[in-house]
Amino acid sequence: MTQLEELLADWIPRQRWFAGKGAPIDTLRVDSDHPLLTGEPGLRVLVVAIGQRGTVSRYQVLLGLRPAGTLREELAHAAIGVCDLGSGDPCAVYDAAHDPELTGLLLERLAQAPAARPASGGGGPVRFARLPGAAVRTGLRSLVLKGEQSNTSLVFGEDYVLKSFRRLWPGLNPDLELTAALAGSPYVARPYAWIETDITDDGAAGAAGGRTRTTLAMLQEYMRSATDGWVLAATSVRDLYATPEIAPGDAGGDFAGEAERLGAATAAVHRALARELPTDVLTPADLRDLAGAMMDRLHLATSEVPELHPYVGVLRTAYEAFARVDEPLPIQRVHGDYHLGQVVRTDAGWVLLDFEGEPAVPVADRRRPSSPLRDVAGMLRSFDYAARYQLVGSSRAPELAPAARAWAQRNREAFSAGYAFGGGVDPEKHQTVLRAFEYDKAVYEVLYEAHHRPSWLRIPLDSIAALAA
Numbered sequence: 001m002t003q004l005e006e007l008l009a010d011w012i013p014r015q016r017w018f019a020g021k022g023a024p025i026d027t028l029r030v031d032s033d034h035p036l037l038t039g040e041p042g043l044r045v046l047v048v049a050i051g052q053r054g055t056v057s058r059y060q061v062l063l064g065l066r067p068a069g070t071l072r073e074e075l076a077h078a079a080i081g082v083c084d085l086g087s088g089d090p091c092a093v094y095d096a097a098h099d100p101e102l103t104g105l106l107l108e109r110l111a112q113a114p115a116a117r118p119a120s121g122g123g124g125p126v127r128f129a130r131l132p133g134a135a136v137r138t139g140l141r142s143l144v145l146k147g148e149q150s151n152t153s154l155v156f157g158e159d160y161v162l163k164s165f166r167r168l169w170p171g172l173n174p175d176l177e178l179t180a181a182l183a184g185s186p187y188v189a190r191p192y193a194w195i196e197t198d199i200t201d202d203g204a205a206g207a208a209g210g211r212t213r214t215t216l217a218m219l220q221e222y223m224r225s226a227t228d229g230w231v232l233a234a235t236s237v238r239d240l241y242a243t244p245e246i247a248p249g250d251a252g253g254d255f256a257g258e259a260e261r262l263g264a265a266t267a268a269v270h271r272a273l274a275r276e277l278p279t280d281v282l283t284p285a286d287l288r289d290l291a292g293a294m295m296d297r298l299h300l301a302t303s304e305v306p307e308l309h310p311y312v313g314v315l316r317t318a319y320e321a322f323a324r325v326d327e328p329l330p331i332q333r334v335h336g337d338y339h340l341g342q343v344v345r346t347d348a349g350w351v352l353l354d355f356e357g358e359p360a361v362p363v364a365d366r367r368r369p370s371s372p373l374r375d376v377a378g379m380l381r382s383f384d385y386a387a388r389y390q391l392v393g394s395s396r397a398p399e400l401a402p403a404a405r406a407w408a409q410r411n412r413e414a415f416s417a418g419y420a421f422g423g424g425v426d427p428e429k430h431q432t433v434l435r436a437f438e439y440d441k442a443v444y445e446v447l448y449e450a451h452h453r454p455s456w457l458r459i460p461l462d463s464i465a466a467l468a469a
């Protein structure tokens with residue numbers, strides 16, 4: 001390993017966005033290293049290949065470089081270390097996402113980029129492109145958005161978010177693809193531009209692997225007056241828990257009106273996606289395959305989290321019932337990882353964000369059409385999370401449990417009603433499909449929490465126990 005690779009092997013596992021926590025790093029190699037700015041400071045785009053238990057994952061690192069000893073105090077938290085990059089002089093290397101002097105350059109390059117459509121255009125190892133008609137303002141200072149994120153998002157002024165994808169899967173990122181397909185919708189933040197490169201695709205062209213056009217980052221409108229759906233829902237729940245004897249509908253912070261409007265917005269986005277992108281219908285064989293994939297996920301999760309064992313039988317029964325559904329199940333492109341943290345409430349209504357799908361799933365799988373009820377199930381799970389998370393480790397949990405159930409039930413029903421009213425299929429009439437998707441999402445969450453937030457593992461486990469009761 002080079003000095004830089006050694007520093008990265010120490011730094012990357014400590015980052016929130018690193019998906020490989022829980023397994024040691026066996027190999028680390030800088031796959032590609034493209035300078036965007038040479039001199040002092042310097043800026044490079046690195047693609048870092050990390051091998052763990054026989055599998056290679058790739059991550060993007062925007063590397064800032066300054067002469068050793070000149071890293072300003074406010075960038076100390078972004079430091080990766082000091083190394084010699086070949087010039088003979090020691091160099092401070094750091095996460096450039098935190099340095100507005102360097103991120104400003106990205107905005108300039110995006111503003112000057114040629115107009116293109118995603119998956120078209122070319123030229124150079126790191127390419128900047130702009131959607132036709134999208135003018136980008138420059139000279140704005142960036143700040144890194146804080147939060148439990150799988151990626152790193154920068155807010156430029158009050159105008160744009162530059163979402164830089166950390167774990168790179170070969171291919172067009174569905175967030176860019178779907179956001180671009182939905183451009184003009186009042187329910188989506190306007191997309192402007194993107195950055196892409198070609199990365200090694202181990203799955204392509206045999207064992208040698210090919211190079212595949214891959215999205216590195218997407219620039220979109222910053223919804224400045226917006227509040228996160230999770231924050232709004234959590235406030236409503238907190239309000240109810242102050243007086244748990246009151247029915248959620250009579251409590252001052254009732255969320256059902258918002259949940260219903262969110263359901264209608266979701267249906268509108270699904271209809272737009274069905275108009276813009278391919279649709280299909282699942283055959284009985286497809287349904288069996290899907291049920292098989294759900295079982296595979298359950299087995300994987302159970303091998304990692306043995307507390308799932310008691311529910312395997314009930315879950316299998318639900319997946320088998322799903323496999324036997326004998327009505328045509330329409331499929332289309334969907335959000336794929338839908339929850340309250342992916343929607344924001346603006347003055348004008350709900351806006352959906354982050355069409356990336358489940359970050360741990362290969363992009364090729366995430367881009368497959370699916371039932372829109374998968375998204376409905378995701379949001380229903382999120383109401384359950386919002387109701388339960390304040391009970392984790394709380395001595396008031398037994399006292400508050402009935403209020404938690406009532407809040408989740410009321411908002412699940414309101415969301416489903418809004419979804420049907422907004423032109424989506426009526427979730428109430430597709431219980432077998434919905435139940436299987438909800439279980440599958442909860443099993444995904446068991447794995448997600450085991451890897452990222454073990455103290456929240458009880459939330460999906462308790463939900464599975466309740467669904468199975």
Ligand SMILES: Nc1ncnc2c1ncn2[C@@H]1O[C@H](COP(=O)(O)OP(=O)(O)O)[C@@H](O)[C@H]1O
Nearest residue numbers: 149150151161189221222223228341342353354
């Ligand atoms: N365009 C935007 N406008 C306003 N807030 C945003 C925007 N994009 C992201 N956010 C905020 O950042 C959070 C995380 O963004 P998201 O795209 O979901 O990233 P990740 O995939 O890393 O979770 C969102 O929950 C939202 O609060």
Ligand SMILES: O=P(O)(O)O[C@H]1O[C@H](CO)[C@@H](O[C@H]2O[C@H](CO)[C@@H](O)[C@H](O)[C@H]2O)[C@H](O)[C@H]1O
Nearest residue numbers: 148149150337339340341359381382385445448
């Ligand atoms: O937002 P991401 O694309 O990074 O999604 C991942 O992280 C989410 C947590 O931030 C996770 O969502 C789970 O926790 C939410 C509360 O924090 C809850 O509202 C969701 O229902 C629950 O699934 C998501 O699953 C994961 O992919």
